[in-house]
Amino acid sequence: MAANATSTSPAIGVAATLDWPEILKTAVFAAAITFLLAISIVGVETQSGPGGLTLSTRFPEVAIAVVGVFFGSMALSLIRGGYPVPAMIGAGLVTGVLLVVLVLEAENPSLKYLLPFQAVVIDWGAVIIPAIICVRAAQVAWRARRQATGAGDTAIGIQIGGLARRLMPWVGLIMVVVAIALPWLPFGSSQRKIIDICTLVLTYIMLGWGLNIVVGLAGLLDLGYVAFYAVGAYSYAMLGANFGWSFWICLPLAGIFAASFGVLLGFPVLRLRGDYLAIVTLGFGEMVRIILINWWWVTGGPNGINKVARPSFFGFTFERTAPEGHRTVYDLFSSVFGQEFTYNPYWRVVFLYYLILACALVTNVFTLRVRRMPLGRAWEALREDETACRALGINPTNTKLTAFAVGAMFAGFAGSFFGARQGFVSPESFVFIESAVILAIVVLGGLGSQVGIVLAAIVLIGLPELFRELKDYRMLAFGMGMVLIMIWRPGGLLAHRDPTIRLPKDPAKPKSPA
Amino acid sequence: MSMAAPQPQTAVDPLLRVEHLSMRFGGLVAIDDVSFEAPQNQITAIIGPNGAGKTTVFNCLTGFYKPTIGRLTLNAPHGRFLLEQIDGFRIAQRARVARTFQNIRLFAGMSVLENLIVAQHNKLMRASGMTLGGLFGFGGYREAERQAVELARDWLDRTALTAHADAPAGSLPYGGQRRLEIARAMCIDPVLLCLDEPAAGLNARESHELNELLLRIRDEHKIGVLLIEHDMSVVMGISDHIVVLDYGRKIADGAPAAIRQDANVIRAYLGEPEHEDLPSAVAADIEKRGG
Amino acid sequence: MEYFLQQLINGLTLGAVYGLIAIGYTMVYGIVGMINFAHGDIYMIGAFNALICFLVLGVAGITWVPLALLIVLIVSVVLTSVYGWSVERIAYRPLRGQSRLAPLISAIGMSIFLQNYVLLLHGARGKPLRAPISGGFTLMEHDGFTVQLSFVQMGIIGITVLLMLGFTYVITQTKLGRQQRACEQDMKMASLLGVDINRTISVTFVLGAGLAAVAGMMVTMYYGVIDFYIGFVAGIKAFTAAVLGGIGSLPGAMLGGLLIGLIEVFWSGYFTVEYKDVAAFSVLVLVLIFRPTGLLGRPEVEKV
Incomplete structure (x- = not known):
């Protein structure tokens, strides 16, 4: 394969002679591959018409992609070959020109013909690629210069890493403070939208923290986590609808149901090897969804359950007027603070936000504490080596089962919150892709890293939500983002693990340990 | 290395008694009717050529395999256990038999x-x-x-x-x-410690330190140690008692000095007498390292 | 009886398709030990390539069916194989040697990407195709109920049998097959003995994608409508089939595919259509609990 012929790079900074035929061969190969990839799926468009499918062509796009890949491959070869500067200049020029045209085009649509693709979003995507090449080339060039002048940059890297590690506990604290202050920060008209997005992100953070117990700590690959989320949401919705129980009674019940469900499903399958467990949990997830759709006389079928009771502030409703025998939260606050409060829909938003923040923090505190318990350590030991665990007298089945059940319980809590926030539940909220997204958050965050999960949830959920205008392209970028982040940091964003216990200084021996 | 080993105590019940242990995998007989004892406060070595079934004995003792036939009795101070009837992790949990692995298994x-x-x-x-x-x-x-x-x-x-x-x-x-x-x-806190080739890959100094460690464990903790080892300097230096396996059968059982002279053992390790050219060097080596 | 026979034919047809996709899963799992989650979407890409090729041939005026079928087969296999190759090159090769989870996440990302890529380029609506071949044999007619074996079904079963024979030959008799089996056993050792690992793995992905393309083409002709989402469900079922048959085993994948196809069709035929997937998954769970290595998988003796 020609493409990996260039992967053996000479020492950077050494002016190597470039193997032009090889570079050209690689570029032509890459361009040919691009051509074959694009020619039918991109080059021919199928449109549903009244008389069946009609075809139209998109050959200019194919041509641009092929040419772009050709030069991109050359640029990469140059960087690998020790000549990052020309690549940097070339890629920089392309980026600059595209950017200028894109910006001008916003004012003056007649310039559209200068853009490579018809969809502006794709054009922006097309800017990113030369920009990345340019940055990469600059980085390589800079490193080469530093090496030439004798200053290694690895030391700086280690210093930054060490600093980040020492700051980590503070980062967590600052995040909590910011999260608490968030509803009171002046965002103007977009405030409600921001709080909504943050509520969503926090839901995923909580789910991520819950799944982290199963995947990150116990090392059990669960691809059907969303099933427990669904069980939580439906238990809350059904208990609330059928018995009229309040959110505060249903929340723990939903957690207990989800946990029992986890035990029930987990018991037969937890002795399976990792990948088999993954596929079986995936199957369970799908089965739960299918049952939710088809067991319509209980679950409401594809339409789900509407009119799920909204949570109250410990019995005080957020509605404009309270039902018979109840009071609104505005009355309560008015009487407590001696100041007149009237109906304000933002209150419910803020309340839900704090509710999920509290739930998520409980999950986090639980995880942090349980990691220092024998149970948590047994989970991690099981992840590292199950055979050794058995030789130490640890019951693998029970230990796995607790991890599965606890993870499921937190998904159940999150699910009942989800139902309460939405006001309705339906099976389409619990598709496989949700499980995949939650798993992606856990793995991208760096298995077992609590702060990493927060970062990953913000990147994977928050950013796409902010750019909702890109709606169709969102999932495309999401998928590619997962691949790229994994390649960039296979261990996740924050892969560092701190021991759960450190050896205290021996009081008997005053001399400090080496 | 010539530390005086305590004299074998002729206790009524040894810590571990293996009786008629056999293990078959399909048609393959890995262990065939092996019986031996491992007393408390002693180091018992199990030696034998590769594939003799030593690790399989360990796996039966520590619950990783269920023996096809056989009785494994552990007379621990905290009770009497029939290991072949206890499953998996409970052997370590209840009977307190600990083990290490040939290919190190740490977390x-x-x-x-x-x-x-x-x-x-x-x-x-x-x-x-x-x-x-x-x-x-x-x-x-x-x-x-x-x-x-x-x-x-x-x-x-x-x-x-x-x-x-x-x-x-x-x-x-x-x-x-x-x-x-x-x-x-x-x-x-085991009553029986099973070590699967603890000296493999160690250099001479480390191997010597290992000997010291194992002797201390035996003497200070009063537990039984069961040892699989190829390194004869370790085996001859510290074991009180040696069991030799070959092709899944026990071919010898006794004190190190006796084992060194045993004709069956020499044949198992060095082959039949007619191939004596090469193995004589090895035999000399064993002599030298053991002595 | 007639009903049973008809269901049997339908089940075998569906099973053949699942089997062809399952082979891609099983080969990749055997050689690199990962679940190639994007494989179902490669199959979907194969179906789209076949569809587009059919339509282009229609525009070009090539209407002689055997020639058209041959062209479509070749074009869609080649183009889809390139997708298989690229997915491995971009998303999996950089992650070789990493933890088991990294390539799995990358694969899930790739699967999401491919689905949305086709969604964006071709829209969400189902794409209908007028059947290029129609008709078939009427095997039996009784009390107004006919048992039909359509030409498409015959083609699907026939091609699948041929491909299976060809594949068995490739794996057992050729140098490529030996290299694949060597990599499966011990990748490091194989590379020391001069097997080009990257090339062997790439070829594995290309072959898997080629088979998925054949499956995609057959499904396009059989059902006459495809959309960007068909890869997901078919992918899960095919993976189920691979595990059911014993992952890593080619005959196992085929057997698993046939069983899943039959279970699905018979369950729909005799019980409820809605729960056919639940039936398929339940069988998987039962098999894994009672025979964790699948039907034809090699039992694993735990080494400690």
């Missing part, structure tokens, strides 16, 4: 200290009230954990790993990993 991503704390899982689990008490801060979990750390510190000191206590176990050098695995096995 590589966890710290050295954590490895030793995990080994005390069952004790700590009770102290933490099956986690719930510990989670909410009730009960004597804090104190139990402190004691666990002290026990771990004791073993870290003995295995010269104290300086690496907070480092990931996987980052230790090879010899350190071997010692950590032994320390971890000792942390479950």
